[in-house]
Amino acid sequence: MARLANKVVIVTGAGSGLGRAMTHRFVDEGAQVLAADINEASARATVEGLGEAGTAQAAFRRMDVAREEDCIAVVEDAIARWGRLDVMVANAGIGAPAPIANLTLDDWTRVLTVNLTGVFLCDKHAFRAMRQSGGVIVNMASIAGLHGSPGLGAYGPAKAGVIELTKTLALEGARFNIRANAICPIWTQTPMVDAFVAGAAASPETMRARLIGDIPLGRLGTPEDVASAALYLASDDAAFITGLAFPVDGGHMAGQGG
Numbered sequence: 001m002a003r004l005a006n007k008v009v010i011v012t013g014a015g016s017g018l019g020r021a022m023t024h025r026f027v028d029e030g031a032q033v034l035a036a037d038i039n040e041a042s043a044r045a046t047v048e049g050l051g052e053a054g055t056a057q058a059a060f061r062r063m064d065v066a067r068e069e070d071c072i073a074v075v076e077d078a079i080a081r082w083g084r085l086d087v088m089v090a091n092a093g094i095g096a097p098a099p100i101a102n103l104t105l106d107d108w109t110r111v112l113t114v115n116l117t118g119v120f121l122c123d124k125h126a127f128r129a130m131r132q133s134g135g136v137i138v139n140m141a142s143i144a145g146l147h148g149s150p151g152l153g154a155y156g157p158a159k160a161g162v163i164e165l166t167k168t169l170a171l172e173g174a175r176f177n178i179r180a181n182a183i184c185p186i187w188t189q190t191p192m193v194d195a196f197v198a199g200a201a202a203s204p205e206t207m208r209a210r211l212i213g214d215i216p217l218g219r220l221g222t223p224e225d226v227a228s229a230a231l232y233l234a235s236d237d238a239a240f241i242t243g244l245a246f247p248v249d250g251g252h253m254a255g256q257g258g
């Protein structure tokens with residue numbers, strides 16, 4: 001039995017990396033997925049990559065998570081197409097790596113606006129749509145929201161905010177049977193991390209070795225690792241799980257040594 005049979009799902013940031021992997025996995029598991037992204041061409045490519053059967057279960061649309069009217073419209077679009085909304089995956093995010101002393105106010109504001117305000121807006125309007133019959137919110141946070149991360153002075157605080165937003169949603173949603181959980185990936189192989197590695201002063205080989213050095217299981221995460229966690233949290237297998245910040249981190253949060 002498909003684990004998301006007939007569930008209606010929105011994935012933001014669906015045009016790349018984790019969003020694309022989650023869209024594909026959710027469709028494989030029977031969901032109808034609205035793949036939303038600020039980059040319409042990449043959202044379209046995500047849907048076209050599903051093959052004929054999968055394409056019938058998915059649609060794409062352009063949206064900017066920082067614009068409230070876009071967040072309202074994406075929820076209305078999913079309901080107009082498929083009759084309801086069961087799962088919101090608020091995944092869209094950006095990075096602006098810089099030590100705090102060099103972080104511009106513009107970069108700080110941009111990262112907070114997309115990574116925290118954008119999640120708030122998507123969750124708010126999904127929550128309103130789910131109050132009648134329940135639902136699931138999955139927010140994409142990060143390990144950088146669980147501890148300090150030098151060089152991620154805007155990104156980490158935004159992700160910490162996502163975790164606290166998620167816990168509050170879990171408490172406010174419980175009486176409506178709305179569950180809310182945050183996923184906290186460590187370094188995962190996506191275009192975002194490729195750009196981070198390419199922009200570093202050290203060579204790409206040195207940077208990758210450094211990133212892997214933080215991970216007891218000895219490799220970077222894959223988008224499929226994160227999609228598996230998202231599938232679990234979105235499915236009824238996690239029916240009693242809410243308010244969690246769920247690391248997908250190869251053991252990083254377990255501590256040091258070994």
Ligand SMILES: NC(=O)c1ccc[n+]([C@@H]2O[C@H](COP(=O)([O-])OP(=O)(O)OC[C@H]3O[C@@H](n4cnc5c(N)ncnc54)[C@H](O)[C@@H]3O)[C@@H](O)[C@H]2O)c1
Binds near residue numbers: 064
């Ligand atoms: N890759 C990692 O190592 C990692 C680790 C922890 C958390 N994350 C988080 O996972 C999420 C996905 O990251 P990724 O690695 O797949 O990145 P990515 O850059 O590959 O994909 C991000 C997608 O979000 C879209 N997007 C950006 N701004 C948007 C906006 N305003 N509105 C709508 N869409 C927008 C982009 O067009 C892109 O398609 C992000 O929230 C990121 O912070 C990633």
